[in-house]
Amino acid sequence: MISTGLIRDTYAASRILKFSTDSLFIHINYSHKIFDYIDNPNGFICNTMMRAYLQRNQPQNTIFLYKSMLKNNVCIDNYTFPLLVQASTVRLSEAEGKEFHNHVIKTGFGSDVYVKNTLINMYAVCRNLVDARKMFDESPVLDSVSWNSILAGYVQVGNVDEAKVIFDKMPMKNVIASNSMIVLLGRSGRMSEACQLFDEMMEKDVVSWTALISCYEQHGMYTQALDLFTQMCSNGISVDEVVAVSVLSACAHLLVVQTGESVHGLVIRVGFESYVNLQNALIHMYSTCGDVMAAQRLFYTSSHLDQISWNSMISGYLKCGSLEKARELFDSMAEKDAVSWTTMISGYAQHDHFSETLALFQEMLHEDNKPDETTLVSVLSACTHLSALDQGKWIHAYIRKNGLKVNSILGTTLVDMYMKCGCVENALEVFNGMEEKGVSSWNALILGLAMNGQVERSLDMFQKMKECGATPNEVTFVAVLGACRHMGLVDEGRSYFNAMTRHYNVEPNIKHYGCMVDLLARVGLLKEAETLIDSMPIAPDVATWGALLGACRKHGNSEMGERVGRKLLELQPDHDGFHVLLSNIYASKGNWDSVLDIRVAMTRQGVVKVPGCSMIEANGAVHEFLAGDKSHAQINEIEEMLAEMEKRLKVMGYAPGTDEVLLDIDEEEKESTLFRHSEKLAIAYGLIAIAPPTPIRIIKNLRICSDCHAAAKLISKAFDREIVVRDRHRFHHFKDGSCSCMEFW
DNA sequence: GTAGGGTTAG
Numbered sequence: 001m002i003s004t005g006l007i008r009d010t011y012a013a014s015r016i017l018k019f020s021t022d023s024l025f026i027h028i029n030y031s032h033k034i035f036d037y038i039d040n041p042n043g044f045i046c047n048t049m050m051r052a053y054l055q056r057n058q059p060q061n062t063i064f065l066y067k068s069m070l071k072n073n074v075c076i077d078n079y080t081f082p083l084l085v086q087a088s089t090v091r092l093s094e095a096e097g098k099e100f101h102n103h104v105i106k107t108g109f110g111s112d113v114y115v116k117n118t119l120i121n122m123y124a125v126c127r128n129l130v131d132a133r134k135m136f137d138e139s140p141v142l143d144s145v146s147w148n149s150i151l152a153g154y155v156q157v158g159n160v161d162e163a164k165v166i167f168d169k170m171p172m173k174n175v176i177a178s179n180s181m182i183v184l185l186g187r188s189g190r191m192s193e194a195c196q197l198f199d200e201m202m203e204k205d206v207v208s209w210t211a212l213i214s215c216y217e218q219h220g221m222y223t224q225a226l227d228l229f230t231q232m233c234s235n236g237i238s239v240d241e242v243v244a245v246s247v248l249s250a251c252a253h254l255l256v257v258q259t260g261e262s263v264h265g266l267v268i269r270v271g272f273e274s275y276v277n278l279q280n281a282l283i284h285m286y287s288t289c290g291d292v293m294a295a296q297r298l299f300y301t302s303s304h305l306d307q308i309s310w311n312s313m314i315s316g317y318l319k320c321g322s323l324e325k326a327r328e329l330f331d332s333m334a335e336k337d338a339v340s341w342t343t344m345i346s347g348y349a350q351h352d353h354f355s356e357t358l359a360l361f362q363e364m365l366h367e368d369n370k371p372d373e374t375t376l377v378s379v380l381s382a383c384t385h386l387s388a389l390d391q392g393k394w395i396h397a398y399i400r401k402n403g404l405k406v407n408s409i410l411g412t413t414l415v416d417m418y419m420k421c422g423c424v425e426n427a428l429e430v431f432n433g434m435e436e437k438g439v440s441s442w443n444a445l446i447l448g449l450a451m452n453g454q455v456e457r458s459l460d461m462f463q464k465m466k467e468c469g470a471t472p473n474e475v476t477f478v479a480v481l482g483a484c485r486h487m488g489l490v491d492e493g494r495s496y497f498n499a500m501t502r503h504y505n506v507e508p509n510i511k512h513y514g515c516m517v518d519l520l521a522r523v524g525l526l527k528e529a530e531t532l533i534d535s536m537p538i539a540p541d542v543a544t545w546g547a548l549l550g551a552c553r554k555h556g557n558s559e560m561g562e563r564v565g566r567k568l569l570e571l572q573p574d575h576d577g578f579h580v581l582l583s584n585i586y587a588s589k590g591n592w593d594s595v596l597d598i599r600v601a602m603t604r605q606g607v608v609k610v611p612g613c614s615m616i617e618a619n620g621a622v623h624e625f626l627a628g629d630k631s632h633a634q635i636n637e638i639e640e641m642l643a644e645m646e647k648r649l650k651v652m653g654y655a656p657g658t659d660e661v662l663l664d665i666d667e668e669e670k671e672s673t674l675f676r677h678s679e680k681l682a683i684a685y686g687l688i689a690i691a692p693p694t695p696i697r698i699i700k701n702l703r704i705c706s707d708c709h710a711a712a713k714l715i716s717k718a719f720d721r722e723i724v725v726r727d728r729h730r731f732h733h734f735k736d737g738s739c740s741c742m743e744f745w
Numbered sequence: 746g747t748a749g750g751g752t753t754a755g
Binding site for chain 1: 746747748749750751752753754755
């Protein structure tokens with residue numbers, strides 16, 4: 001019929017069009033074709049088509065059709081404007097809505113209650129409460145839709161007081177009004193009032209239940225959300241795709257995969273699997289709860305996938321550690337958005353694949369993608385772990401250049417990066433410039449200052465933190481006690497430790513006890529440290545005993561050292577450091593037989609001493625040195641520099657501290673072994689490759705040894721160079737013959 | 746023909 005030419009029977013045409021548009025399963029293109037064949041469509045036909053566009057989420061076509069009605073002098077009526085105004089509401093365009101409001105006034109349809117209500121609603125949704133209220137107040141006819149629309153406006157802007165006034169004054173409160181109020185109260189954190197209203201409702205529908213369930217969900221009250229959902233089901237309300245999404249989110253947070261599965265079963269039974277959002281919520285729930293196979297099944301069998309589905313699946317693989325599968329999926333994506341990139345980048349960072357993190361970030365930039373704050377947090381953390389200061393600085397510059405917002409998380413990450421790269425002043429600059437500071441920001445600051453030897457400043461910041469109204473948490477006290485430990489401030493440490501529980505309601509955990517044991521033991525209060533271990537309410541861990549062992553070695557208490565060392569080797573027979581420490585204790589007493597025993601034990605256990613390794617960034621590359629390493633391309637120059645260093649140091653009275661050398665060899669050999677330590681090789685290379693006044697920055701994987709520490713102090717004076725060494729514990733800033741650590745390390 | 750509920754990816 002259609003193909004024979006234009007349809008001239010307007011009535012027949014309107015029936016056909018109405019039939020095709022009313023059924024949402026019929027594709028819009030079909031209706032569109034019919035419409036095109038209609039000769040001179042009248043107002044009714046155009047309205048029908050406008051509605052079809054609106055219902056299928058094509059508001060722009062609704063508006064376009066209206067404009068062509070104007071052009072072709074098609075009769076506009078009181079059915080046209082509500083559709084038109086709704087279209088501008090969906091598009092969230094107040095300017096468009098206002099324009100159509102003017103048309104309404106000019107054409108004289110302003111008194112139609114439908115037209116008026118859609119206009120009130122348009123202003124309300126666009127948060128223009130002034131104009132919404134004006135229309136509402138000036139209207140001689142108000143029905144329940146008018147009241148609910150103005151109420152929705154106050155819900156929209158979160159004005160509880162005004163909404164309450166409207167709600168109380170309403171002549172006929174229906175379910176819709178109460179549902180809106182529940183949402184508003186819940187969003188404003190007034191959960192008890194929301195619950196009360198919910199309980200008072202005579203008639204509740206699925207929206208009422210969803211409103212309250214989602215409020216619980218948003219406030220992190222996941223258990224309550226699930227309880228309410230159970231009640232909803234037993235009240236005979238059937239589950240729809242909206243409530244399911246909220247409930248699945250709660251399941252994901254609580255990691256209750258079984259509940260999630262039953263929700264899955266319910267929605268399949270009701271037949272809602274084709275909703276993309278619901279699919280995504282399911283994929284997320286399964287992968288968060290560790291059932292990545294279930295997530296994968298959904299993903300690969302679904303016919304409707306969107307960007308979020310892909311990103312969720314990648315994230316699911318990353319959560320369970322399948323980096324390769326995640327990368328494979330990532331690489332196969334047709335279009336990657338910022339979230340896809342960040343997901344993959346941060347996945348690498350979280351699994352300690354820092355080089356991959358930086359490499360993928362480079363790729364992201366190379367493909368012209370704009371990283372945002374979240375991306376940079378992960379990339380910066382990789383820089384911190386790799387001590388890649390130059391890259392870290394580059395990212396900081398990128399943030400400034402692109403005007404990205406340094407929020408509390410990004411700022412804290414920057415502070416941490418600068419601190420852990422030994423750049424205290426840069427860290428402070430970032431910190432002072434931060435608008436919002438969280439507890440973590442203060443923690444990074446306190447920790448960083450202490451780590452860089454500025455203990456007094458660190459403790460001052462703890463005071464200042466409290467003055468600024470931040471509440472110290474567990475991590476804060478690890479940092480504060482750590483600061484005390486870095487300078488041997490025993491009395492201060494004791495008083496902070498006591499204040500934790502007394503004034504700040506923070507129970508000490510194993511790390512706090514470890515700090516205290518270390519602090520006491522380090523200054524020689526070995527007995528007191530051991531007593532503290534014995535009286536701890538928590539079982540001491542290997543690190544706590546290890547701290548005591550290290551102190552025994554330092555203070556030459558070989559009796560306790562042997563006892564503790566033996567205990568540690570029982571607790572963790574494969575730990576290289578404890579073997580070495582105990583062996584050092586024996587070696588310092590000249591007890592070479594026991595040293596040999598330990599060597600044999602290490603071989604038997606397959607324990608390998610982690611070789612000392614120092615890194616130095618110079619001329620855009622990272623150079624690694626192992627002890628006695630001869631593999632560097634410029635080894636001859638380095639050897640010459642070592643000789644020069646040794647010569648100048650001897651003049652200054654340097655005596656090699658050979659008692660730290662584990663090997664049973666003679667003194668002269670010991671000296672030359674000492675002088676081939678990785679730190680010294682790196683320093684020698686730094687003196688060659690890095691022009692003053694740039695500091696020589698070195699990262700060592702183990703603690704710096706006492707001989708290298710003494711030597712570095714002298715080198716800083718003899719060569720007039722600043723040397724910064726980050727060992728696995730803290731920073732040492734060597735300058736003018738002294739070190740920022742003040743010998744506490 | 747007009748009014749109400751959701752979240753999911755870093």
